[in-house]
Amino acid sequence: MTVDGDLLDGDAADPSDGDASAPSDGDPSGLTDGDIRAGVRDVSPLLLGIAPFALIAGIAAVDAGLGLAEAVGMSVIVFAGASQLAAIDLIGSNAPLAVVVGTAVVINLRMVMYSASIAPHFADYGRRFRAGLAYLLTDQAYALSVAEFEANSERSRWRYYFGAAAALWVVWQIGTVVGVVVGAGVPDAWGLTFAVPLVFLALLVPAMKDRPTTAAGVAGGTIAVAAAGLPLNLGLLAGAVSGIAVGLLTEVYGS
């Protein structure tokens, strides 16, 4: 809605790839900026969904024997919920390092798609600035920003994205710390770590949106259950890889 000088500061027009820091900016503090605030405002409903997810990441970390520094270190360095929960789960069951890393990496492969999809919107910024923006890329920040950029071409790309992505980052870190503290005080009988598969379930259901994706989910889950006894916790990877293969086969031969 607001224009606030974006067309003047070269957001959309300046092709020179000055490899400097942030694009020039009418409001260096950024905190009172309309586009940043719009990003924060639009992401607020999603923060309500992220907060319990972050709490669970903290709770599960404690349960798996991680300390506060490790839990927060993971939330800052990895900053990708589903992969963190999977890694914590595997660490808790004493899986080998390669399986923990391999599983988390497969889960985060989807970021490549987000990166490709949002890249044109950041094309005019300097390389280092883009490298900073990339760190904050998440499912939610991606989905919200790309939808807004398509609906509103006047919107400052980096400011709107930054507002949404940074708010997610802050809530994620605070939620992790609170989860570690809370998780240490809740009796095991409550089974709070059961919330981990529930989070995945809430993400899974909307991801199965047509025949091939549904087939991928059904196959991935079935194989993972059948292979649950495999050594080195390889059942998860076996399920994931078979699910992807079945999705592709269904796409090709399905209809």
Place this chain on the structure above:
Amino acid sequence: MTGGSLIPFGGSLEVWLAIVVIGLATYGFRLSFIHLFGRIDEVPARIKRPLRYVPPAVLAALVLPDLVTVRPSVAATLADERLIAGAVAGVIAWRTEDVTATIAGGMVTLWLFRFVVFV
């Protein structure tokens, strides 16, 4: 569910190593096309097509083993508080697509079975 351990997670060092390696790989994925844009503008179809199936396949492979444990009889497999709570949560996820409602519904169902029904 403990698997064999080539490099078991005994110490903090392995945990930090896992965190750093996962973090670096994830950052590489995030940066990939944002960095390369201009040289490679489109994800090649050969990469894009399988990527579409990563979320449902991986998420289902994460969820189901936590809800289902195959037991000798079908009845014993189905009469599991985690599976029932998961089914309730699945319906809520399907109807509302709300993470918080899904977690709440699943946890409350689990607690009902754990603390009320089977007492």
